[in-house]
Every structure is written in C-alpha cells, then in structure tokens.
Amino acid sequence: MPAEAWSGPSDPGLVLHEVFGHPGFRGRQREIVDHVTGGGSGLVLMPTGGGKSLCYQVPALCRPGVGVVVSPLIALMEDQVAAMRQQGVSAAALHSDLDPDARTEARRAFREGRLDLLYVSPERLAMDGMLDELDSRRVALFAVDEAHCISQWGHHFRPEYRALTILADRFPGVPRLALTATADPRTAEDIRRLLGLMDDPVFKGGFDRPNIFVGATDRVAERQQLREFLRSASDGRGAGIVYCGSRKKAEATAQWLCADGWDALAFHAGMEASEKRAAHKRFAAGETVIMCATIAFGMGIDRPDVRFVAHTELPKSPEGWYQEIGRAGRDGLPAKALLLYGAGDIALARSRIAESAAPEAQQAIERMRLDSIIAIAEAAECRRRPLLRCFGEEPPEAPCGNCDNCQTPPRLWNGTVAAQKLISACLRTGQRFGLGHLTDVLLGVRSEKVERFGHDKLPTFGVGRELDAEGWRAVARQLVARGVLDLFVDRRPDGTAAPPVYVVLEAAARPMLKGEVEVILRADIAGKITSSGRRAPGRAAPAATPPTPGGGGRFEALRAWRTATAKAQKIAPFIVFQDKTLEEIAARNPATLDGLAEVSGVGSSKLERYGPAILDVLRSCE
Incomplete structure (x- = not known):
C-alpha cells in the first residue's frame, strides 16, 4: 500500500540528496528543476541515461499536489513506481494490466491525497473520468515522457498521445514538462506546438553518450x-x-x-x-x-x-x-x-x-x-x-x-575506375543480373551462367581482378548508399521481401561512368572469400573479462546480497542499487552508516532500509 504523501524538504538540492542520494545535479538538471519548481513549463531534450526522470521527480516533491507522469509502457511505469517506493516516495500507476483491487487502491490513494507521483498511460488519462478527478485535486505538474510519440514526425508516433493536447487549455496553471531522448528539430517543434509549449524554453542537453x-x-x-x-x-x-x-x-x-x-x-x-x-x-x-x-x-x-x-x-x-x-x-x-x-x-x-x-x-x-x-x-x-x-x-x-x-581509421582510396568497371558490367549485361553474376564477369569466372549468356565475350570480362569478390561487394554497397546503383527488390505474394534480384543503374551513374565525378571509397575489405563464398573466419575474439571494481570480493558479496534482497521483494536488483553504487560502496568500504550515506545513490530511505545489512556484508568480507 502506498505510503503517506511526501512531507520532507521542499528545497530541490535537499530532495536530491536526501531522497535520491546524489551529491549534486548534472548538466542542466538544476536549471530545469528550478524552472519547473517555480511553475514553468518546457521541453527537455536529453539523451537516455542523462537523468531526465529527476527533472520531474524532484519538482513533483517540491511542489504541492501530485505529479502526473504520462508514460507509454506498462513495464516502465511499474519499474519506476517500484524505484520511487524504494526511495520512500509514495507512487502508483494506472494502466490496463492492473487487477481491479490494485486499480481501486491506486484511485483511492490518489483521491485521498496520499500520492506524490501518479504514473498513467495516455489512454487511461483520457478515460474513466480521470481528467475530471484531476480537476478536483491539486496537480503539481504534468510530465509527458517519450514525448516524441505525440508527433507524426516522431519515429514512434502513437495516436493516443494526441489526447494530451487538451492539457494546456484544461490545466493552464499547471507546469507541463515534455521529455524525450530522440527528437530531431522538426519533431521537437511539433511536440512544442501540440503541447502548447511554443512560448516555453527548450532545455537541450548534449546528446553524446561517450561511454x-x-x-x-x-x-x-x-x-x-x-x-x-x-x-x-x-x-x-x-x-x-x-x-x-x-x-x-x-x-x-x-x-x-x-x-x-x-x-x-x-x-x-x-x-x-x-x-x-x-x-x-x-x-x-x-x-x-x-x-x-x-x-x-x-x-x-x-x-x-x-x-x-x-x-x-x-x-x-x-x-x-x-x-x-x-x-x-x-x-x-x-x-x-x-x-x-x-x-x-x-x-x-x-x-x-x-x-x-x-x-x-x-x-x-x-x-x-x-x-x-x-x-x-x-x-x-x-x-x-x-x-x-x-x-x-x-x-x-x-x-x-x-x-x-x-x-582504426579507415583507409580511403580512389575508386573511380572500379566504380566505372562495375557500372559498365551492369550496363553491358542489360541491368538484368545480380551482384554475384556481375562479380563473376569482372573476375573472369567462366560460370555456367556467364557462358550461357555469352558474358565471357564482353569487354568487361576479367577486367576487375584487382579486387576479390568481397571487394566488389564493398564497392557495390557504397555505390548503392550513394544512389548510383539500386537493387531490384522482389515481393512475395504475402508482401514480404525476397533477396534483391538484380542491380540497376540510377541517374547518378552516368556522370560517374563518363569520369565527370571522382569516387573516393572506404577500403573496408576485411578478409578474403573462401571457395564456399563465405569469409574465412579468423581466430575468435577472446571473451571479455569482467572488470574488477575496487573492493574485489566485497563487490561480488554485495551483488549476491542485492540479488537475494531483490528476489525477496520481487523487484529487479537494479531497483535496490545499481552496480555503480555497489562499486563505490565496495571501494570505500564504509564502517558506519554516516560513511555509507556519503555514497552516491544511497538516499535516506535506502540507508534506513538497507544500511545495517550492507555494513554486515562488508564486515563479513574482512
């Protein structure tokens, strides 16, 4: 059953430290949190793993009322609710997979003001009188996760997200925060337009994931x-x-x-x-x-x-x-x-x-x-x-x-002549054959098919022996990528695709054949082709050796404890603690609860819940 609603500090920095166990905000998190806590709306573009969730979780605890998080996936909602409860935050989810008793309890906790965060699917938000109930409760904020789903230009467009366009008009005084890790400029503008955020700031974090x-x-x-x-x-x-x-x-x-x-x-x-x-x-x-x-x-x-x-x-x-x-x-x-x-x-x-x-x-x-x-x-x-x-x-x-x-920087080479040879072979054979046949012609292979069509008599027969079969495939792939060649794609009666049948020329092939365009290609030929037509396998790469974190045996002992603890609660181990937190605990080897509290990821709720057991594990490793 959800705990009572949050009664802890309302300062974002204190919430971050006491609830989530982090010493400070990263990147633009502090700027976003302060903006939303103060009642502002906006769009957050931040890479996966960049800490988007904290941008609405912290303000939801700092502002009065319940934070409503719209999320498209049931599994994600359940994981996030479990993680919040581990942090001592009262959270619940409403979605189609809940059994009647769980749904009733979640709605009751919401009506009675016992929730800090309510995770809800977009279709559930628009049904069962949910919006009417929100009208009667104080809402701290709306967070629209995976916001690219609302845009027709987004790569995961979901029609049910369009119901969220009503939020700006129906709840004008409530902050709306749209968050996504994958939105190009066109999609980002569409999100802002549909959610009524055109006059609100865009918080863009670096998209690089250097790890x-x-x-x-x-x-x-x-x-x-x-x-x-x-x-x-x-x-x-x-x-x-x-x-x-x-x-x-x-x-x-x-x-x-x-x-x-x-x-x-x-x-x-x-x-x-x-x-x-x-x-x-x-x-x-x-x-x-x-x-x-x-x-x-x-x-x-x-x-x-x-x-x-x-x-x-x-x-x-x-x-x-x-x-x-x-x-x-x-x-x-x-x-x-x-x-x-x-x-x-x-x-x-x-x-x-x-x-x-x-x-x-x-x-x-x-x-x-x-x-x-x-x-x-x-x-x-x-x-x-x-x-x-x-x-x-x-x-x-x-x-x-x-x-x-x-x-391993790729070597580049002038492939103009090679491109001309492949284009010529395609043209002289009538654009009616696949790459394997064209390769045989270029390599001078007198296959039954080559001789049957008389292609061993062509001027291009045998002119390409400077490359092997794999080399010609690399040339062809790069010319397809540049729109010089195309591959005819057959269709089976059921609509699925069969392998390409033959190579055809595009308009860009003509100036290339005439020598009007220089062709620089990657020399990415990684190995010779065996007689069976497959790459000769090299020696298998050695299996990766798991890194040994500081603390060695302490880390593995903590992982074993975490697995047992998570299993007993029927939650995923990473919801208890992530590997990164366990590594820091193992490396620091704290002897007291105060020392354990200094580890990033150990908030006050987890310290109280797991601290003594962790210290026991560490002592057992001495």
Whole structure:
C-alpha cells in the first residue's frame, strides 16, 4: 500500500540528496528543476541515461499536489513506481494490466491525497473520468515522457498521445514538462506546438553518450561477426539486446545463440502475451540474458546494466537507432553497439518508402532519415559527428576515440575506375543480373551462367581482378548508399521481401561512368572469400573479462546480497542499487552508516532500509 504523501524538504538540492542520494545535479538538471519548481513549463531534450526522470521527480516533491507522469509502457511505469517506493516516495500507476483491487487502491490513494507521483498511460488519462478527478485535486505538474510519440514526425508516433493536447487549455496553471531522448528539430517543434509549449524554453542537453563504443560494418558472415562481438562486449554480468528485422530472424537468432551456449530469448509482437511477459520479466529481473528482438522490444527499457546492443539490419532512422543503442550503458559504465548492414537493406528500405501510402511530405522525411542513417553507417570520419548532426548538435572537432573509425581509421582510396568497371558490367549485361553474376564477369569466372549468356565475350570480362569478390561487394554497397546503383527488390505474394534480384543503374551513374565525378571509397575489405563464398573466419575474439571494481570480493558479496534482497521483494536488483553504487560502496568500504550515506545513490530511505545489512556484508568480507 502506498505510503503517506511526501512531507520532507521542499528545497530541490535537499530532495536530491536526501531522497535520491546524489551529491549534486548534472548538466542542466538544476536549471530545469528550478524552472519547473517555480511553475514553468518546457521541453527537455536529453539523451537516455542523462537523468531526465529527476527533472520531474524532484519538482513533483517540491511542489504541492501530485505529479502526473504520462508514460507509454506498462513495464516502465511499474519499474519506476517500484524505484520511487524504494526511495520512500509514495507512487502508483494506472494502466490496463492492473487487477481491479490494485486499480481501486491506486484511485483511492490518489483521491485521498496520499500520492506524490501518479504514473498513467495516455489512454487511461483520457478515460474513466480521470481528467475530471484531476480537476478536483491539486496537480503539481504534468510530465509527458517519450514525448516524441505525440508527433507524426516522431519515429514512434502513437495516436493516443494526441489526447494530451487538451492539457494546456484544461490545466493552464499547471507546469507541463515534455521529455524525450530522440527528437530531431522538426519533431521537437511539433511536440512544442501540440503541447502548447511554443512560448516555453527548450532545455537541450548534449546528446553524446561517450561511454558507448559505436561500430558499424558490412554484414558478411553475420553469425561469426555476432559471435566475435558478443565475446568482446559481454562482461558476464549485464544483459544485451540483438535487434533483428523480422520475427522469424529474432527466433532463429535466439536459437543459434542458445546452441552456442548463450542464454538468449526471442521477443516480437507475434508472440503470445504470456510469452512476452515471461521474456520481459526475465530481462527486467536482472538476469544475464540476450534478448533477440524486433523493435517491439522498444521504449521503456529501464535496465541500467545493458552492456551491448547489436543491430543485424539497417535501422530506419538515426532517431530510432540512437534510442535503441541508448538502452546500453545507462549506468554510465562502458558499453558497446554494433551495426551490421548490407546493400540489400538500403535498397529494401528505399523500396518500402516508395511503395508506402504515406503522403509525399512524409515520404520525403523518411528518405531524409534513411539517408542520414546510411551516412552514419558509411562514414569514414568519427561516427559521432554525423550522428550528433542529426540532432542539430555541432560535434567537437576532436575525434571521440570511442568508435571503430577513431580506433582504426579507415583507409580511403580512389575508386573511380572500379566504380566505372562495375557500372559498365551492369550496363553491358542489360541491368538484368545480380551482384554475384556481375562479380563473376569482372573476375573472369567462366560460370555456367556467364557462358550461357555469352558474358565471357564482353569487354568487361576479367577486367576487375584487382579486387576479390568481397571487394566488389564493398564497392557495390557504397555505390548503392550513394544512389548510383539500386537493387531490384522482389515481393512475395504475402508482401514480404525476397533477396534483391538484380542491380540497376540510377541517374547518378552516368556522370560517374563518363569520369565527370571522382569516387573516393572506404577500403573496408576485411578478409578474403573462401571457395564456399563465405569469409574465412579468423581466430575468435577472446571473451571479455569482467572488470574488477575496487573492493574485489566485497563487490561480488554485495551483488549476491542485492540479488537475494531483490528476489525477496520481487523487484529487479537494479531497483535496490545499481552496480555503480555497489562499486563505490565496495571501494570505500564504509564502517558506519554516516560513511555509507556519503555514497552516491544511497538516499535516506535506502540507508534506513538497507544500511545495517550492507555494513554486515562488508564486515563479513574482512
């Protein structure tokens, strides 16, 4: 049952320290908190893990009344309510999955003024007389989380969010704070317009997540590439996510990872609701699992110790990709992201946009977003530079040092002649063949198909032996990315896509063939092709060794205590304490409660609840 409403300090700094256990605000948090506490509204653009939640949680405790938080996902709401109760804050959620008794109790606590924070889904806010009840209660603020969902330009548009446009007119004196980690300038303006925030400030934090290593590469031997990535990225403790482009692939990936000895689960929209709940429960409970998922495993992933995120296909936009990789390293500790993609991904994405029923204006936006994610994937510079530009942020001149291009700068070469050879081979064969056949022609391979069509008699036969098959595929992929080549995408009767059938030329090919355009390409040829047509596997990367935090055995003992404590309360371990807090406790090894209170993340409620047990654990390690 929720506790009595907050009766602690109303000063933001004291609330931050006593409730959340943090010594001070980060970035623009203090500015935002002071603005909202004083009755102001605004839009917060801040990266995942940047501390957006504190921007409304602290003001909700400092202002009289209940803070109403609109959130799109049930699992996220439940995690946040559990976390608030651990901090000694009275919180509840209203959503469709609540049983009648829990819903009745939450409504009663709200009516009786016993709640500090009420988390509610957008559709629940607009039904059951909820707005009428809010009229009769004092509301401290409205916080609209994942605010990009309200915009048609947002990558996760949700029609039910449009009901929130009424808040400005119906509650004119109540602060409204919209928050999102993934909004380009167009989406941000749409959020402001729809929520009546055009005259209110925009608080924009830096979008960079420097603790996440970012890499992208051509998808050559996917399973081997994923194996090597997982061995280098997994620390043996945290979880990981592998995003797949289809339900079938998510299931297949989970199956072969399990066969390799990993604890992997599938997650997609086509699963039974009970299966999805079970999979999500295991992930949220802090187990060391790999979730192989479609984007159905989306917003609201609140787990701080996700150590890696891999994509096996090209995402639709930088915003979606950034949000997905941002689910890694929310605790600020090192994490990794890998993007595997191919020319077929680019062609298929372009085809889907062209065939969609969306208005031309929407299609133009989607094409622009696709071109932006392609630019990031094909970048020869620091990958953070094109990524940050997508969010209207000017990147620093110095390279980040934590992406594949910074750690191993790609070699560039003049590929003008190679591009001309590939274009010529495509043109001379009638634009009716796939890349494998064109490669055979360029390499002088007298395959049955080459001889049957007489392509061994063409001037281009055998003129491309300076590259191997993989090299020509890299050239083709980069020309597809630049809009010089395209791949015809076949459609099965069920509407799904078959592999590209043949290579065709776009208008940009003509000036390139004539030598009017210089073509600079990445020399990203990573290995030779075996006789079977697959990359010759190198030696597997060694498994990552989990870092040993200061305190060694104390840290592991604290983790074991935390697991048992969380299990007894049926909550996720990170809700008790995050790894970062346990590491600091282990390193400091405090002998008293006063010493423990100095650790970031140990607020007064958790100190009272867990302090003596933690000191006992530390003493047992001596």
